[in-house]
Amino acid sequence: MTDTVMNDAAAAQAQAMAGKGPAFLPDFKPSTLGTMGIELELMVLDRLTYDLFPAAPDILRVLDKHDKPWVHTPEITTSMLEVATSILSSFGEAREQLEHIRSTVQRAAFEVGAAISGGGAHPFQRWNEQRIYPKERYFESERKYGYLAKLFTVFGMHVHIGAGTADEAVRLCTWLTQRAPLFIALSSNSPCWQGEVSGFCSSRSNVVGAFPMSGIQPPDLRSWNDFRDYFDRLAGFGIVNSIKDFYWDVRPKPEYGTIELRVLDTPLKPVYAAALAVYARELCLEFADQPGHWPTNDSRELYTWNRFNAARDGVDGSWIDPQTGTALPIADVIRGDLERLARRSADPGFAQARKVIEELMREGGQAGLLKRHLAAGGGMNDLARMAAEVFEAGEGMKT
Amino acid sequence: MNEELNTPLWLLSPLAVLGGGLMLALVIGLTLQRFKVPKLYGAVLAGLILGSSGFGLIDRFLLTQFQELLNAAAALVLFEVGRKMDLAWLLKSGRQGGSLLLATIARCIAVAITLRLFGLPWGASIFIASILIAVNPVIVNSMVADENASGTGTFAVANMVGLSSLVALLVLAVTMAWTRSHGVDASGDFLGELMRQGGKLVLGAAIAALSYGLYAAATRLCKVPARMRPGMLLAALLIDLGLCSVSAASALLSLLLMGVLLRNVEKRDNVFQAQLQTAQDIGYVLLFLMSAALVDLAELARGWTLGAALAVFAVRIAVTRVALIPATAWDRRKKHAMALSMCSLVSYGGLVVDNTLNAYTGLDPASTALMGALLALNVLLAPGLTWLGLRLAGETYQSGSLDALPAEKLKEAA
Numbered sequence: 001m002t003d004t005v006m007n008d009a010a011a012a013q014a015q016a017m018a019g020k021g022p023a024f025l026p027d028f029k030p031s032t033l034g035t036m037g038i039e040l041e042l043m044v045l046d047r048l049t050y051d052l053f054p055a056a057p058d059i060l061r062v063l064d065k066h067d068k069p070w071v072h073t074p075e076i077t078t079s080m081l082e083v084a085t086s087i088l089s090s091f092g093e094a095r096e097q098l099e100h101i102r103s104t105v106q107r108a109a110f111e112v113g114a115a116i117s118g119g120g121a122h123p124f125q126r127w128n129e130q131r132i133y134p135k136e137r138y139f140e141s142e143r144k145y146g147y148l149a150k151l152f153t154v155f156g157m158h159v160h161i162g163a164g165t166a167d168e169a170v171r172l173c174t175w176l177t178q179r180a181p182l183f184i185a186l187s188s189n190s191p192c193w194q195g196e197v198s199g200f201c202s203s204r205s206n207v208v209g210a211f212p213m214s215g216i217q218p219p220d221l222r223s224w225n226d227f228r229d230y231f232d233r234l235a236g237f238g239i240v241n242s243i244k245d246f247y248w249d250v251r252p253k254p255e256y257g258t259i260e261l262r263v264l265d266t267p268l269k270p271v272y273a274a275a276l277a278v279y280a281r282e283l284c285l286e287f288a289d290q291p292g293h294w295p296t297n298d299s300r301e302l303y304t305w306n307r308f309n310a311a312r313d314g315v316d317g318s319w320i321d322p323q324t325g326t327a328l329p330i331a332d333v334i335r336g337d338l339e340r341l342a343r344r345s346a347d348p349g350f351a352q353a354r355k356v357i358e359e360l361m362r363e364g365g366q367a368g369l370l371k372r373h374l375a376a377g378g379g380m381n382d383l384a385r386m387a388a389e390v391f392e393a394g395e396g397m398k399t
Numbered sequence: 400m401n402e403e404l405n406t407p408l409w410l411l412s413p414l415a416v417l418g419g420g421l422m423l424a425l426v427i428g429l430t431l432q433r434f435k436v437p438k439l440y441g442a443v444l445a446g447l448i449l450g451s452s453g454f455g456l457i458d459r460f461l462l463t464q465f466q467e468l469l470n471a472a473a474a475l476v477l478f479e480v481g482r483k484m485d486l487a488w489l490l491k492s493g494r495q496g497g498s499l500l501l502a503t504i505a506r507c508i509a510v511a512i513t514l515r516l517f518g519l520p521w522g523a524s525i526f527i528a529s530i531l532i533a534v535n536p537v538i539v540n541s542m543v544a545d546e547n548a549s550g551t552g553t554f555a556v557a558n559m560v561g562l563s564s565l566v567a568l569l570v571l572a573v574t575m576a577w578t579r580s581h582g583v584d585a586s587g588d589f590l591g592e593l594m595r596q597g598g599k600l601v602l603g604a605a606i607a608a609l610s611y612g613l614y615a616a617a618t619r620l621c622k623v624p625a626r627m628r629p630g631m632l633l634a635a636l637l638i639d640l641g642l643c644s645v646s647a648a649s650a651l652l653s654l655l656l657m658g659v660l661l662r663n664v665e666k667r668d669n670v671f672q673a674q675l676q677t678a679q680d681i682g683y684v685l686l687f688l689m690s691a692a693l694v695d696l697a698e699l700a701r702g703w704t705l706g707a708a709l710a711v712f713a714v715r716i717a718v719t720r721v722a723l724i725p726a727t728a729w730d731r732r733k734k735h736a737m738a739l740s741m742c743s744l745v746s747y748g749g750l751v752v753d754n755t756l757n758a759y760t761g762l763d764p765a766s767t768a769l770m771g772a773l774l775a776l777n778v779l780l781a782p783g784l785t786w787l788g789l790r791l792a793g794e795t796y797q798s799g800s801l802d803a804l805p806a807e808k809l810k811e812a813a
Contacts, residue, residue: 046549047485048662054794058551062728111495112728113488113554131796377624 013255016242019140023235024242028166028224031257034285035162038094038277039084040266041075041155042105043122043388045115050384052079052125052153055114056133062108070101076138077130077153079122081105087162091278091349098270102394117388120155120190120204120265124380127151127194148211154204155266157187159277160258161284166224169252170217171294173259175287176280177216177250177303178295178322180263181310182337185330186276186357187264188314189366189387195380201314201367204265205307213240214247219298227252249307259284263307268366268390275356279334282341282350297322315365331361413464416456417685420449424688438545439538439782442684446691446778457692471640472686474654477564478636480536481658484561485554494726499559502722502741503566507532509718510711514769517707522581523766529574531715531773533567534560535743535781537690541683542740542785550794552733556740561655567745568652572596582761603649607656610639615665632661687778690746694775704772711773712780716742732791739788743781746774 015021046053056078063072069086083101088094102116109116130150132138142149161176163169188202200206208214221227234240243254253260261280267273287293302322309317310330320327338354347353364371373386428441449456462469489496507528514524539560543553576592579585587595614635618628639657643650699705720738723729729737747770762770789795 046554047488048483053554054549054796055551055554058728058730058733061730065727110488111492112551113485113492113495113558114551129796134793377622379624379626382625 010255013242017244018137019144019241020136023231023240025228025231025235026243026255028169028252028254029257031162031164033162033164033168033288034089034281035258036088036094036277036281037085037160037256037258038088038098038273039082039158039160040098040101040118040270040273041080041082041157042266043117043119043155043384044079044081044109045117045384045388047113047115050115050381050388052077052122052130053114054078054131055109055112056081058112059105059108059114062111063105066104066108068100068104070097072105074133074135074138076133076141076149078133079125079130080133080153080155088277090347091274091353094274094277095271095349098274099394102270102391106392115388116391117384118155118189118266118268118270118391119384119387120188120202121193121207122153122155123190123192123383124195125153127153145211151207151210154190154207156204156262157264157266157273157276159261159264159280160253160256161261161281162257163252163259163284164257164288166227166252166254168288169254169257169259170221170224170227172284172287173217173250173252174219174221174295174298176259176261176284177248178298179283179337180216180249180261181303181306181319182330182334183261183276183280184263184265184307185310185313185315185317185319186279186334186360186365187267187272188311189265189268189370191367191371191374192380192383197371197374200312201317201364202265202311205263205311208247208249211247213245215249216300216303217246217248217251219295219300222294224252265366268369268387269395271356271395272360272366275353275360278347278350278353279338279341279357282345282347283337286341286344295322297325314367315361334361413461416449416461417465420445420457420688420692421685423449424684428684432545437542437782437786439541439684439687442687443691443778443782446688447694447696449688450692450694452694452696457689459693462689462693467644469686469689470644470650474640474643474650475636476536476540476683476686477651478654478658479540480557480561480564481655481660482662483557484565484659484662485558486659486663489558489562492728495555495728496558498723498726499555499562500566501725502559502719503532503563505718505722506563506715507566507570509714513711513714514707514766517703517710517769519766519769520763522578523762526574526578526582526762527766527770527773529567529570530747531711531744532570533563533745534741535745535777536560536564537683537686538743538777538781538785539740541687542782542789544683546786546789546795548789548792548794549796550792552729552737552740552792553789553794555729556737556788559737559741561659563741564651564655564745568600568649568655572600578761582763584761599647599649600652602646603643603651603653604656606639606642606646606648607653607660610635610642610653611657611660611664613638614661687782690774691778694778695771696775698768698771698775701768701772704768705776707769708772708776712742712776715744716784732793736788736790736792739791740785742784742788744773744777746770 009026012021012024013026016024044053044055044059056074059081060072060074071084073082075082083105085097106116127150130153132142163172184202184205190203191201192198193203221230249263250259250261264276302320306319315331317330318327319330319333338357342350342354370383373383424442424445427444428438431440432438447453451458510531511524511528514527515521539556576589576596579592580587580589614631617631639653640650643653716738719741720734723734723737
């Protein structure tokens with residue numbers, strides 16, 4: 001009976017997402033607080049030019065033959081593919097599974113003649129050359145969003161964190177949103193866009209803003225009922241049809257019982273992804289230990305400014321603390337967070353994760369590495385090649 | 400000044416005739432494209448109209464005046480083929496690379512047996528079969544460019560073009576030595592001929608290594624980024640071509656190897672990552688126009704040659720498809736598509752650059768007639784089948800996809 005109800009809900013959700021059925025918001029599934037899941041959107045590249053290569057359908061078909069704990073799915077264009085871990089509980093587990101994902105996907109891609117890379121945006125792809133993945137949901141997106149659908153050929157990492165209850169999910173979203181710019185800075189690795197140096201460490205971050213429902217969860221929502229009312233109101237106008245229509249930086253994901261941090265560029269190395277996910281998880285656990293406590297300053301303008309600074313300057317940028325109004329170097333804020341969280345973390349791998357994040361803040365982080373390569377005379381194609389080699393080497397290459 | 404001549408002055412200029420042919424090919428091709436017919440058929444029609452089957456304005460004599468140019472163009476096409484060969488993938492992808500190699504060998508054997516069954520002598524059958532190993536790079540590259548094809552099938556076909564050309568060049572050295580020592584105009588002993596043909600290949604390979612070495616040394620001396628190095632590359636290619644020309648080495652193998660070396664040895668900041676843009680599309684049309692001009696449709700009028708040529712075409716496609724069975728990276732539809740896209744064949748002149756252009760005179764009349772019919776059929780059929788293969792693979796693309804209805808695209812994807 002329960003299975004039938006769940007299948008019905010999943011079917012209604014799928015119909016709503018494809019734009020074929022009425023708007024649908026599933027019930028929030030109870031979950032274990034602090035569990036993690038990581039989604040990575042990966043680039044599929046041509047092995048000669050390192051331009052994007054429409055081989056995702058073939059790679060996915062090869063991956064179908066593998067028996068594995070993680071899942072692979074298509075993305076909006078055929079040069080992208082998405083992988084998602086199973087439910088994880090520690091840094092060690094995340095690191096191990098992500099490395100397994102990396103090596104398996106890389107092998108599958110090689111089999112069909114493609115290369116795989118991390119990174120938030122391809123340095124020189126042209127949006128109009130991308131091909132929509134042949135799936136109704138994506139064609140619906142193309143019909144709805146026009147060129148924005150192809151422009152959305154950017155590559156992000158999403159972190160899911162078990163929120164426990166529906167009301168707590170809304171509260172954790174609000175708190176994590178305030179610190180989301182720190183994650184933009186730490187993960188930033190897309191300094192080029194459409195063949196040009198963009199002047200931003202994370203060009204990808206600017207692409208999402210074009211979508212009408214981008215931004216952040218409205219700060220006046222204080223419970224799951226508030227959220228449901230808000231959803232119903234927008235659905236009544238025909239603005240949204242499913243939770244997927246909210247392109248927020250942090251959003252609840254009711255069918256998983258999680259909140260989803262969506263601002264990160266896909267890291268160049270899987271181990272970075274594991275460390276960043278653990279950092280987000282530990283922050284959520286800290287917020288969860290202060291029940292009923294809400295941010296005192298939820299200014300959208302302040303958030304937008306912090307987000308802009310983080311995308312432009314990466315780990316060398318500054319962040320205005322919404323609670324105190326003080327501008328601080330992003331690296332100092334992160335170090336302060338890590339020190340505080342280390343004292344309370346129960347994850348045996350947290351110290352290692354902290355070291356990895358420290359590495360991400362050295363010499364401008366991943367964006368700094370790519371910019372140095374450009375400054376040394378490397379072309380755009382070569383930049384894409386280098387990123388693919390870093391991914392291919394996994395943890396075996398010092399960057 | 401030319402009042403006593405009846406022929407218009409421009410017709411006396413081979414360059415003007417070729418220019419006119421190119422213009423006609425492009426006009427017809429671009430018009431056909433509006434009706435969803437491959438653009439390369441413009442070159443086919445222009446060639447047939449102006450060539451041996453039509454007004455006879457472009458003939459073997461006229462093309463002989465461009466021999467050096469044609470040799471260079473053919474060699475540069477092979478260079479392009481070489482640069483698309485991904486050795487690491489061919490060697491390490493297991494079943495995929497293996498199935499392509501198997502296809503080259505299977506094509507040779509199956510075609511030889513088919514031709515023998517049609518009554519050709521074994522020697523001629525094997526000689527023709529060794530030529531028919533190769534996939535025609537002009538047809539494939541031109542179709543891929545026209546249809547903006549990209550994907551795993553296209554990647555594999557590009558590798559097959561390189562691999563099949565390489566295997567064909569090597570096998571042809573042996574079969575040519577045999578034909579020259581045992582054929583209708585036999586002039587020497589087999590071992591001597593084999594040494595001569597093998598020597599051309601070895602010398603070609605050595606010149607490729609030397610030219611690549613010069614290029615590599617030059618790039619390291621001035622240490623400029625890849626995007627600033629196309630001029631150096633052109634210089635290296637000219638050196639290669641020139642040395643092959645004076646030493647009678649195999650320019651085709653040499654340029655093919657230059658492409659392979661530059662693609663696979665040069666790892667960091669490779670000039671090819673800078674996506675060299677050339678006027679190759681126009682070059683392909685011109686080359687194909689010349690091939691079409693030499694086609695004599697009368698070759699197809701004889702029933703047995705047409706039947707035999709069609710049988711050879713079918714056998715090559717079928718055998719290629721069977722050879723792809725062990726590969727695991729492509730689904731059935733893609734394998735069908737790839738077998739079709741690999742159906743084109745090259746002429747003797749496409750593998751051996753010398754003064755004989757397209758024809759080899761050492762074969763008996765029946766074999767020569769069949770080879771002529773095969774080339775005629777190649778010009779008429781292969782572009783269409785290659786185009787069909789690329790479409791079947793679902794790897795062609797026209798920009799502005801919103802023009803096409805998503806429902807149609809879904810149907811296509813299904």
